[in-house]
Amino acid sequence: MAKLVVKRSRNGRGIFSEESIKKGSTITVFTYPIFYAKSSKRNGTWLQVGDSLYMEPLGFIRFLNHSCSPNSGFKIRGKEARLVAIKDISAGDEVTFDYSTTMHKDKWSLKCNCGNRKCRGLITNFDTLTKSLQNRYKKLGIVPRYAYS
Numbered sequence: 001m002a003k004l005v006v007k008r009s010r011n012g013r014g015i016f017s018e019e020s021i022k023k024g025s026t027i028t029v030f031t032y033p034i035f036y037a038k039s040s041k042r043n044g045t046w047l048q049v050g051d052s053l054y055m056e057p058l059g060f061i062r063f064l065n066h067s068c069s070p071n072s073g074f075k076i077r078g079k080e081a082r083l084v085a086i087k088d089i090s091a092g093d094e095v096t097f098d099y100s101t102t103m104h105k106d107k108w109s110l111k112c113n114c115g116n117r118k119c120r121g122l123i124t125n126f127d128t129l130t131k132s133l134q135n136r137y138k139k140l141g142i143v144p145r146y147a148y149s
C-alpha cells in the first residue's frame, strides 16, 4: 500500500502519493460492510460497485478526484474495491481515477474541470465513452463487469 496524503488540489482537496508507485501496483484497498441500493438520497461522492449498488466513501477515499487522464482505477470484487496504478506514479503526484469507469445506468453526471487537454467536459456513464477508450480501460482491468454487457 502506498503512503497517501490529502492535500489541496485543483478542485478542492485530493489524494496525493508520497512515494513512487509502479504501474500495476495496488495503491490502497477499501472494504465496506455497508452497501446501498440506488436511492434518491445519494450524492455524487458515492462509488458505484454493482448494477444498482453503491459504496459510501467513508474516510479519505471521498477526496479521490476524477481525471479524464487518470493514473489509477478500481478493481471491484465483492465488497472490496482495490485501487491500482495504471501508470507509473511519481512521489508528489495526485492520484486520480476516471469516475466513468465505474458508472453504469446512472442518471448522475458532473461537469469536468480536470484540466487535462483530453478533458471530455462531462463525466457520464461508461457506455458513453468512445469505444477505443472503453477498450483501453477494459484491457487495464479497471472496468467492473456490471458497467458493460
Ligand SMILES: [Zn+2]
Pocket (backbone or CB within 6 Å): 067, 068, 112, 113, 114, 115, 116, 118, 119, 120, 121, 122
Ligand atoms: Zn476532464
